[in-house]
Amino acid sequence: MPKNKKGKRVGIVGAGNVGSTVAYSLAVQGACHEVILRDNKVEIAKGKALDMSQAAQSIRSHTVVSVAETMADLKDCDVVVITAGSPRLPGMSRDDLLLTNANIMKEVAQGIKEYSSEAIVLVVSNPLDAMVYVAIKETGFPPHRVLGMAGVLDSARMAHFIHEELGYGAGQIRASVMGGHGDDMVPLPRYSTVAGVPLADLMSQEKIDEIVERTRNGGAEIVSFLKNGSAYYAPGKATSIMVDAILRDTKQIHPTAVMLNGEFGYSDVVSGVPAMIGANGAEKIIEISLNETEKEQFYKSVNSVKKLIDTLNSHNFFD
Ligand code: NAD
Numbered sequence: 001m002p003k004n005k006k007g008k009r010v011g012i013v014g015a016g017n018v019g020s021t022v023a024y025s026l027a028v029q030g031a032c033h034e035v036i037l038r039d040n041k042v043e044i045a046k047g048k049a050l051d052m053s054q055a056a057q058s059i060r061s062h063t064v065v066s067v068a069e070t071m072a073d074l075k076d077c078d079v080v081v082i083t084a085g086s087p088r089l090p091g092m093s094r095d096d097l098l099l100t101n102a103n104i105m106k107e108v109a110q111g112i113k114e115y116s117s118e119a120i121v122l123v124v125s126n127p128l129d130a131m132v133y134v135a136i137k138e139t140g141f142p143p144h145r146v147l148g149m150a151g152v153l154d155s156a157r158m159a160h161f162i163h164e165e166l167g168y169g170a171g172q173i174r175a176s177v178m179g180g181h182g183d184d185m186v187p188l189p190r191y192s193t194v195a196g197v198p199l200a201d202l203m204s205q206e207k208i209d210e211i212v213e214r215t216r217n218g219g220a221e222i223v224s225f226l227k228n229g230s231a232y233y234a235p236g237k238a239t240s241i242m243v244d245a246i247l248r249d250t251k252q253i254h255p256t257a258v259m260l261n262g263e264f265g266y267s268d269v270v271s272g273v274p275a276m277i278g279a280n281g282a283e284k285i286i287e288i289s290l291n292e293t294e295k296e297q298f299y300k301s302v303n304s305v306k307k308l309i310d311t312l313n314s315h316n317f318f319d
Contacts, residue, residue, distance in 0.1 A: 007033025008247050011077035013108050014084030015039035020048050021236025022081055027052045030061035031244050038068040071111030077119045079243050080112050085125035090223055097126050098308055105131050109138035120246050120281045121146045124239055128181035129270040130308040132257045137318055143259035145281040150181030151255020151272040152238035157218035158187050161211045169194040178255055178272050179301030186297045187212045249279040258282045271302050
């Protein structure tokens with residue numbers, strides 16, 4: 001631990017809807033000693049930081065939320081969450097955000113490399129898998145230290161839709177999703193259970209197919225109601241769960257966007273796969289067995305991410 005540093009410190013770059021929800025969740029949980037918000041809108045970040053520090057006091061949490069005015073102030077963090085970027089607006093695909101957010105990611109990643117060189121980086125900004133790829137390249141960190149959050153959220157969405165269909169089992173549903181965080185993500189009903197009971201024993205294939213489709217469109221469904229922004233409560237909570245797994249070195253398995261290095265037959269591309277999360281980031285990738293249909297869907301999903309990386313390369317983004 002660096003000198004003068006007390007306890008665990010989590011930096012959050014982007015104190016918008018998702019970033020501030022992550023910060024609030026960590027603060028009221030007392031998950032770390034310090035949460036530091038960094039946003040271009042410094043005054044807004046200051047207001048939110050004060051508000052959250054006061055919320056933490058109200059529940060006797062020791063966590064203090066502060067603000068970094070520049071990336072240079074975001075020093076010696078154990079974990080840095082990146083939610084900086086533009087949210088998806090109605091009618092906009094995640095891919096439309098590619099170049100805008102890739103440039104933001106580059107700037108932020110270079111700042112983290114300089115000022116929090118030991119951190120585990122957790123990317124949330126979309127398009128998620130491509131942004132994790134950019135963050136890995138631009139920090140130069142070992143790939144296991146740069147992860148993306150999406151699968152925890154997508155699985156929670158699927159779990160909610162399963163509950164809506166069944167009308168029972170809340171809190172006992174383990175839904176599973178892998179692949180990229182895009183329209184061709186791969187929900188895995190075969191790996192989804194309610195109190196250990198396989199989904200196929202609880203509902204028809206037709207209902208399962210509807211849930212799979214609704215999960216794929218889970219983000220867009222919320223955007224269509226909110227009109228000028230995207231979801232943040234579930235994304236924020238899902239992110240704080242991953243931060244907590246890193247801080248407490250839980251070694252729990254979470255669907256995580258990671259750089260693949262031969263796993264599932266793919267390399268030099270980021271996708272969501274089950275991974276054991278601990279103090280060193282994605283410490284182990286779990287290669288679950290997939291049937292032919294699941295393999296095909298995963299291939300399609302990985303390919304979409306590859307196309308985004310190709311688009312970045314065609315703009316000489318990494319030169
Ligand atoms: P938001 O607009 O509310 O917040 C984004 C914040 O980033 C803004 O406050 C903005 O000022 C800040 N920002 C922009 N450039 C910056 C920079 N260079 N440095 C510091 N701050 C900067 O958006 P949101 O709803 O919080 O969503 C944030 C991102 O997360 C979006 O890209 C969104 O698509 C993505 N998202 C991902 C998931 C997921 O599952 N991975 C879920 C929800 C949202």
